[in-house]
């Protein structure tokens with residue numbers, strides 16, 4: 001599968017211009033730190049240290065405050081995430097019915113392991129616990145879509161829909 005090289009949003013100067021506008025808009029308003037961080041994550045897709053430092057400088061708050069919030073709340077990502085999230089259920093029913101073979105196929109197709117993001121930032125692959133539809137095992141979710149009774153040979157076709 002061809003892998004497109006995509007620029008990291010942190011390397012795009014206009015993104016920092018947008019962040020500056022957000023900081024200017026919120027600066028001085030009480031309780032503005034988390035909304036600014038949320039908007040920063042919308043702009044960059046994640047909150048790397050460089051972005052956190054920019055916010056810290058812009059608001060004149062210690063970097064450690066921002067870092068503390070970003071690690072405390074699960075809504076914030078410190079690592080880039082793919083445009084699409086693949087959650088493969090590794091619960092017992094799914095595992096017994098072949099989730100490992102499905103996982104092997106996804107990994108082979110995308111060239112990533114569990115927990116990783118493709119280089120083109122299209123997919124992040126994560127293991128999930130039971131998704132509550134064991135009758136459809138093995139099951140995976142891509143974004144909000146559920147795919148059940150999976151076999152490895154279905155994987156290329158399914159992934160193609162998201163590329």
Ligand code: FES
Pocket residue numbers: 089090091092093094095129130131132133134135137138139
């Ligand atoms: S174990 Fe996979 S949906 Fe329940």
